[in-house]
Amino acid sequence: MQITRTEEYALRGLVFLARQPPEKVTLVSEISKEQKIPEAFLAKIFQRLSKAGLLRSIRGANGGFSLGRPANRITMKEVMEALEGPIGLSRCLVREGECEEEAVCPLHPIWEELQHRFVEVLDGTTVEDLAKRMVRDGRRGRG
Amino acid sequence: MQITRTEEYALRGLVFLARQPPEKVTLVSEISKEQKIPEAFLAKIFQRLSKAGLLRSIRGANGGFSLGRPANRITMKEVMEALEGPIGLSRCLVREGECEEEAVCPLHPIWEELQHRFVEVLDGTTVEDLAKRMVRDGRRGRG
DNA sequence: GATTAAAAAGACCTAATTTGTCCTGTTTAT
């Protein structure tokens, strides 16, 4: 029940890009240095994000990454799903028939509600939102 | 980002007990058989739940388990926390100072919001609610 | 008191997943 490091790194990387001049091409090595994320690992993550169209990669000398589309059109949900596949909070929401065969599953509707609320937030939050939060004064999360 | 089997088993076990005559003492072996949960594993889980007061255990011959309090006063949140410790959706909500030292963490407030909504559901749902859902017609989760 | 049934407790094991590294391509600007 925790957000993975992969997801966290991905979001930090995207936020970093969102705060660069648009269309600027940035090196993985630069991001990894600034954000203290293992370079090879971040490279792997970025691969997946660009396959999903969330990043645009430019190969060869002077290559690098930039956002695949404007930061306000990349949602957290897309990021999560690009990395971990469709969101499924519990086994029985993932594998059809996992629990329906046997008896009625009392947990099923709750998992659904939980997941729904979760996705609501993820879907309603863009990389731009995240990038802006960082600027807006030094408000701390919860102290 | 998934509910663990431990949590699922715990809830299924509790729901099972909630559907027994109150104060009836039930064997782990019975629950594990009915619910198809590995017995030794369920026993472990029940240990933790009874330390947390969510179950009452009776040792020795004729022993077993019953709910530690009425099913409508055991929330899913309590169950989750009894098993996995305080809910912390992301590292930086768990370990104080994990992200605050460095720069302002743009993800922090979002993790908080996500977690808040999550806990809202968990806190508002009791074992009784779950048990009742099971009775109430054969409505399927989502098909 | 001995026997037996049951949970408590903790050590232990295994498998899966996450996190990360490394090496060998491939692409492309210079």
Added chain:
DNA sequence: ATAAACAGGACAAATTAGGTCTTTTTAATC
């Protein structure tokens, strides 16, 4: 050509989840 940069696969290490086993404690019953 060459060097810079991403692409992709194989592999390694660390962590966590899931599960088993053994011993100890407790209580009822013979």
